[in-house]
Amino acid sequence: MTKTVAGHGMVLTARMIPRGSAQQIEIWLAGADGPKRLLTPPEPAICFVSQQETAALKRLCKEQGITASVTPLSLTTFTHEAVSVVKLQQDKLLYRLRRLCAEHAITLYEADIKTTERFFMERFITSGVTYRGQPGADGQTINNARLKPADFRTRLLTFSFDIECNEKGELFSIGIASPVLNNVLMIGDNSNSTPGALADEDAAQPFSITWCDNEKALLAAFMQLVQHHDPDILLGWNVKQFDLPVLADAAKRCGIKLSLGRQHAAVEIRVFDDNRAIVEVPGRAVIDGIEGLKSMTFQFDSFALDNVANHLLGKNKLIDEPDKLSAIKHLFHHDKRALAAYNYQDCVLVNDIADKVRLTDFLMLRSELTGLRLGRPGGSVASFINLYLPRLHRAGYISPNRPNDGGLASPGGYVMSSKPGLYRNVLVLDFKSLYPSIIRTFKIDPLGLVEGLKQPTHAIPGFKGALFSRDKHFLPDIITSLWQQRDEAKQQQDKPRSQAIKILMNSFYGVLGSGGCPFYDTRLASSITMRGHEIMQITADWITQAGYDVIYGDTDSTFVHIDQDIDADAIQRIGRQLEQDINQRWQHKTQKDYGVQCDLEIEFETHYERFFMPTIRGSEAGSKKRYAGLIRQGDSTEIVFKGLENVRSDWTTLAKDFQQALYEKIFSDTPVNDYVTQIITGIKSGQFDHQLIYTKQIRKPLREYTKTAPPHVKAARHADEQNRKYGKPLQYQKRTSIHYVMTTIGPQVPEYRSHPLDYDHYIDKQIRPIADSILPAIGKHFETLVNQQLGLF
Template identity: 65%
Template sequence: MTRALVGGQGMILTARTVFRGNEELIELWLATEQGPVKLLSPTESSVCFIKQTDSDALSNCAARLGLPVTITPVDLYTFGHEPVASVKLPQSRQLTQLRKAATEYGVCLFEADIKTPDRYLMERFVTLGVQYQGVPQRNSGTLTQARIKPAQYRCHLTMFSVDIECNEHGELFSIGIASTMCNLVLIIGDAGNQFESTESNPFEYVWCENEKALLDAFIHSVQHYDPDIFIGWNVKQFDFPVLHAAAKRHGTSLVIGREQTALDIRTFEDGRAYVDIPGRVIIDGIEGLKTMTYQFDNFTLDNVATQLLGKQKLITDTDKLGTIKRLFHEDKPRLAQYNFEDCKLVIEIADKVNLIDFLILRSELTGMRIGRPGGSVASFIHLYLPKLHRAGYVSPNRPENGGLASPGGYVMSSKPGLYKHVLVLDFKSLYPSIIRTFKIDPLGLVEGLKQPDDAIPGFKGAVFHRENHFLPDIISSLWKQRDDAKQQKDAARSQAIKILMNSFYGVLGSGGCPFYDPRLASSITLRGHAIMQTTAQWIREYGYDVIYGDTDSTFVHLANCNSDSDAVAIGKQLQQDINFRWHQKIEQEYELECALEIEFETHFETFFMPTIRGSEAGSKKRYAGVIRKGDEAKLVFKGLESVRSDWTLLAKMFQETLYQLVFTEQPVADYISETVNNIREGKLDAQLVYTKQLRKPLAEYTKSVPPHVKAAKQADEQNQSLGKQLQYQKRTAVRYVMTTGGPQVPEYQTHPLDYDHYIEKQIRPIADSILPTIGESFDAMASQQIGLF
């Protein structure tokens, strides 16, 4: 008897292929209001495409490998307008074999790198929410022969924030869990030590006899509370790999997936780990913030928590590992508190930036799984490829050589100097608006080249079809959604849409994208150049001086302006006039509707554009100025020392104070001489620490050894001689000072600080950049030092 179908709606948590005999199925785990649901699709083939003329050659290749391939002519074409055939195999690993061997037969496979679960979802236009129907299995929550289609659906997701403590060998001490369901610290120790939960320790102790018991307790907690999401700080590259290795040491698996499935981990040559837990999303806090485009001096939990929350970890010692090992042996309650607080900090950071909402929104918009980092190219493919197929084409392949570089954004030479009343006019989402206006699109290029007579001209030989395209419509839809999000003050949705829209230009100009074509990216950037240059010319025609332009921003000096209110009125009038002229120009010259929109963004009461150091030419992407909001004046820096992570606190504070004095027309001589005097007297030593990131493992710095690398190498040599953990072997931040003996980390400083270095390399360049604008010199002021030496 045929069982009745069961259906509902859910959010996709994970997707993968699973085997049933020699066949592959797609396994989807969904979150629903009623709890987790597992779907298994009907048998799903692995698919790619070839030119029909290559069918015999590929058949011979498959026969030699013993692969059961099915080749079928289909009504699709390459971008070169050649008819193609579909290639189907029962298993994805068979497609991988065929892909490697096909080149020997001179056969090009198209779309062979699209993973089967991704193709399954994108061809159904599914992103995050689904409506499903399937056959229930006996004694199981699984639905087989499942069918899905897209749906707008959300439900509450449960989450574990996880953090581990261990020694340098990966031997576990404790595992912390923070969530709305339970707050636990699983810790190796004597269960006879009864510690009560308190306000300062709002968690339950779970005492474990040994490491194996600790792992078992963790597995039990996960299976009992059954979270949808794991979140942690560097959890994919550290915590889960360490837990996996510990389980292997004890001859067991870390069965923390749904239906008692084990964590799956693969390690790549560069040391990165790929972690998958069936039925559960894994969110790495660092990856998530980077996906949201957050930038920090370094992404340590302590630094990010300080910047976003104003909080620090409970252990901030330089020798953090040594302190953790000591606490494990001497003060386990303190270690447990530290472990749990780290779990809480991750949740607080995620709440502060709306990380989970952002990742869910991104998944709804693009089809990227919630826990997947980055993915700009994959997002574009997910949205674009199914539309392309229905237009009769298959995707080209990624360029083998990475592609040719396309022109960058427009940056005009600046006019350095100190100014009163400078306006900034910004084009709103310039590159997306260019794509919308001029119909820039991969399909549009192919169709435009086929019928060039009425096509829209691009650059470098590109022409675009007026009707046959997808990307302009995708952006128009996203644009409207973003406007709606702004009206509703939905910051997470607005940010997710902005990042997605702005990624499209980068994707089309990336050699990692199958739709890469230098004509596409150039038709965006070079059109941007033309728009910026024309806009600047129009502004000059109104009698104003354009002193700088950068990608989508134009800086206008109002030489004869006498008040803030006059400047604002001019800015609004320029905005109105320029928008009118662009709409008129594009309608008349191209018969297109203009989506360009310039906005009067900022009025600087005082503005400073420096020269390039050692030159009279104006700098680029570096300026400072004062803007006023109500009665409050705010100092703004772009690209200067005060916002550079690798300059000292001394330089940042000196620049802010000096510029403030100059901008408000106050004397500066006493401040400069006093600063130089305080440096030499050692009063500012705490501000003289540099912080710079190691961009690669320490051992790989061989030809060029910059100061922070020298300091790191010396420090780890000292750590090794003292039997301490090596701190600087991997990519990490190095804090160092310049001494008379060269760069050294503060913990191992053996020489006095080189005060001349700080005066000449940190203070002088800042002063020399701005003092000439007020007719002063650093040498004259620095010599007026207080006290005798």
Template identity: 55%
Template sequence: MQNTPLKGFLLTRNAIEKNGRTYIEFWLSTPDGPVKVTTEQQNAVMFIAWKDEQAACSVLKHSSISVKSTRLKLKTFTQDLVCALYFTTTSAFYRARDILKQAGITSFENDIRLADRYLMERFVCGGAFFTGDIETSDLDSKAYIAMKNGRLKPTEYIPKLTLLSLDIECSLDGELYSVGLSSAEYKKVIMIGKPQHSEEWIDWVADERSLLEGLISHVMDFDPDLIIGWNIVNFDFKILTERAKKLNIKLRLGRDGSEVYWRESRNDSNLAFMSIAGRVVIDGIDSLKTATYQFDSFSLENVAQTLLGEGKDTQDVDNRIAAISHDFLHNKMKLARYNLQDCQLVERVFAKTNLIDYLLLRSQLTGLELDKIGGSVAAFVNLYLPKLHRAGYVSPNRPVNGGLASPGGYVMDSFPGLYKNVLVLDFKSLYPSIIRTFKIDPLGLTEGLLEPDNAIPGFRGALFSRDKHFLPDIISSLWEQRDQAKKQQDAARSQAIKIIMNSFYGVLGSGGCPFYDTRLASSITLRGHEIMQTTAAWIESKGYKVIYGDTDSTFVWLENIDSIEQSMQIGKQLEKEINQLWREKIQQQLDLPCFLEIEFETLFSTFVMPTIRGAETGSKKRYAGLKYQPNKPSELVFKGLETVRSDWTKLAKEFQPTLYSMVFDNQDVSAYLLDVIAKIRSGECDEQLVYRKRLRQPLALYTKNVPPHVKAARIADEQNTLLQQPLRYQNKGWISYVITLDGPQPIEYVTSELDYEHYIDKQIRPIAEGILPFINVSFEDITSDQLGLF
């Protein structure tokens, strides 16, 4: 029975093999519930040059791999015509790829998954119209519609997805105690133990087997589209699948009753992959990083405290595990509430950050799966490759050696000092606007080199076609959509588009991208250098001083201007004049429309550009200023200085804003500085003198250079060994420690007095010396009398 076209959003995709043939199974969320669509038979495909066809077919036949070869009019970037090699199964495709590589035969586009190719070639991103034959057998007993012979085509559709938050509690050895589940109007904790008079949201079960069976039952009954959690793939589902395997239970959480698939990365033990038919598992940590959030620590406690102002009382993992085990034995109600709290905190973090909205929009714009980590290269390939095929080309391969490094963004040598009235002029999305203006594009580079007489010059020998390109148009489309999102105050859509647009430069300069070419990335960054230097020269020709420039920002000191109002007027005038100059320059020199746009948005009424520590040279990417805000209090802004660094003490982070505010307000700082030093020496600030630093590799790998935090970690684990406590710091993680008279010591095992002179010399002095010279005040002069007393 053929159904009318339906509309849905892609949840999962997977190639399946049956009877020597390959099909693609898609699960979609629709207004009428979940639908499973299985396509007609699909062939996996890769490409080779015509000249290699006979040799390739011969070596594959010798290896008993069935292949169909068809010569095409498509060609490589080196102008070699190609033929397509078709395989009936993906297993044959991957075997053939390895055999051809061993035989020294180059194949192209051999790393694109069959399901991804099916979607991208049809321009399906996220939303899809689909048709197919409804399978009526046993339909009434299923919670979904199944279709065969399905076909998909693109549409825009944003679904309302059902979401379930999951968290487990277990012993140090992974023995399950409980599983928590929650959603907007649903909460459940499945707890091993004898039934107690308790909350109705607790299900009491006898053992781990019953717990896992209960989990399967509750998930299938709730039937979520998304399962979310914190480190949910690498921890929760790893433990769940391991315990299910140990107990010989099939963890059937798929919408069709299929098992959870989980595997560890072959290259990285800290990375895992999983799939559940018809459901997407989304990790909060990975999703926040994908959406460019940054935190000192991505622990649930720290993120929840930062975003929500709530969380749990401790980040002490070992004590927490000990407490969990204790509560499992003696206070199961407390453990159940703790388990549920974790689930609900994750829910609230997702809601606060609009993560699901962001991931849906990213998928709709680029075709990336909802659970895809990072994905900049994949997004670019999804958007670019089908257009490239229609232009007559196949994709090149990723560089074998990772590619050559391209120049970074422009950073000007700064002029250190304390200034009044500093304007900041920013180019709006500089790199995307350079791509649009100068037609920087992989196909454009290939075609430009073939027709150099009318090409647009780039850098490092690059020439770009004026009319044969795709990336500038892709950027233009995204740009327009972002402007529309801003007008509609759609923050999630605007952020998604911004991240995608800004990622394209990095993609072109990444050795992990098949379209990598150092001429592409260099033509973006070096053009940026040229634009920034030219802009600075124009500004200085008008009598103003440029004191710093960084990637897309120019800092302008209005030396003889005292009025805020006049400073604002000059900023607006400079914006207008610089934009006009760029339009005229690019039109006259290259006969191109200009999409560069500089904006004046920031006025610092007071601004400090420090020197490099211990030198007279101006620093880079480090400054502070008092940002003027009409009709609002001025905002103290720090960039790259101690107060925004995670590895400085709480004392330093509180000292710096106070000191800078006093300097900016022309207050005498001597008494304050002496008071801080006195309190340090008297022990009043001890709780603020803790360092917290990440161990970025296993402890045993620190051999040549052993920094203080590593020494502290080793002391901690030596003590843990003596006390028969779990070793905490052997495999990365965070360490909190203090500097004592006997050196660094972990906060859990401090045996010596704190070295207060260390903190004065290494935390207070550098901050003070970063600004005091600009007001002709010496740290030594202020503190010499007090220092002489000790």
């Protein structure tokens, strides 16, 4: 009798591998007793076809020599056509069949669902599993594995690593920082290092150095360390787009495989024309710090490691020079130990950032909620499909296909015209997760739309002809479950879990309105956004009827001016009373008008003691999504800027500081004339030169800027002309960030500035717009102050 073993684990990676003429899925788990490699029974590639086109599909397969099983099912499309399931032995046959069907106008459904993803979603597996199978000879492999979902989590070992190299990708060193190993692998020896600096025998140093003769020895040592310590996660900064592709190129150059996967599996890399790379390391999750922070919705002026570390940790890289590459090359040739310290510190910074934001916890929770693997970037459409598709199949339907034209745009969030001005006492009332609560209340759902249109007299009306079933739907229930989990996470002060659930819930509207989603339907997205418009407008009317002035509304927030001379406690009472009254009225209205329970909930969120809403430049009309307000917390105050220069990444430090100080003075009723004229004087005298640097992202290769050349592109081209002239590496040919200044002959980088700064530019383009927006609110004008100041020169 064949022996059977069972166990639990967390899914780390999954990929298809051939098995004769068939294929099976290789799944690596992190288990309580170490990593396990599961091999499934043969797993076919699957898609669907309308039964009306079954005969044509069979003829095509016969003509092309493709063996396919085509079996009628009781499932239907959203247009109620019966379908057959198409099974092929390998994915490559499905790819071929997709291409042939497109050429012969035969529609396949769900043909773009990867077999590995279908395997997990149809079993409702997200992260944790329980498995059974036959043990392999290596003690790590489980054959003919059968899996079920399970609530399981274990600790994962992370290697943070970073490489240093020259502009040609020739390696200098590889650093590793982890709980079990802190080491820098360095090509060369100790002969050129600073005497006594970080000596091998110095027990206080946080890392060791391993000297390697050449690139091949360096790569071999790195692979040996990874195999020996066997981490579950490889963590780095831009590791998928830079470090691993560079290592793979170096391995190819040395005639070896980059075997970083478990059981010495090679790294798999696909590089696209736009330099994007998809990287898979079998058995190990690859987490890119930049992708991870973006998934957590962090935003920075620049995602350069130095900048993010400074913002989150108050720390910086050990090399603080504009031309880091030249500094790194210099250290490699003249002080390898200093380079090792720099290399290792980068690994530590990535670990510290990940710990600070609890990145791995967030990604594990996201995986448990959605089935997205730990190292997967983005993935809101994939998350929705993972959660929704297996439920849809069990309800008797298959998914529609993505729209060929990308879909029609749906109305955006509600933004009312503002009443510009400088105010005292403005309250902000926010609907709690407005779009998810609309989905819950009005039962907005892809299946619900199909079923609602079948029974219009019993349905809940939406917009653009939408009708939603009252009892046949999935999305409202999925959101309700997530909502409850988020409330529990908040009570337990589990921020990563709360954040993961919030991001997931809020993504559902965007998914339904995205042409990249197979469930896209403008009736779905419009029934969310247009209902949001209606809710915001009715809410504003109710507040106006209560005797208060609504001065602005934006998506889910309503701004209310309390034009009364009362104290802060009275203001708070008004805010809480409005909250209570509006919630009661919505509960009554949804029940009366639609016969549904109301899940809408408005909250009194903020009291601005002072508030400023600017006009649109060159107009008397109020602007949108641009305002500033002063909040008091105990004895301290904070100014919140929204959409103004202070929060824009392409404005200089001086402009941001000027705006902060100017608003502080105006909000506290402090005279501003002297301050404004001091700033003008300081600019012209060179006092603020160090604060006049622009930072901008170059978002595509320089050669692709053909029609127009923005200032930062001109600066980049000038800088690389100088780099070429002096025999230095070109810094700005690909996507990167650049620091530049405006001179009297145009934009230049600081290190190659050849002319004086254009102070008039900074006054007119940086200071004037800020002052012009708010000074008229206190009866003053920037032009008058400038003319007074120019009289002094």
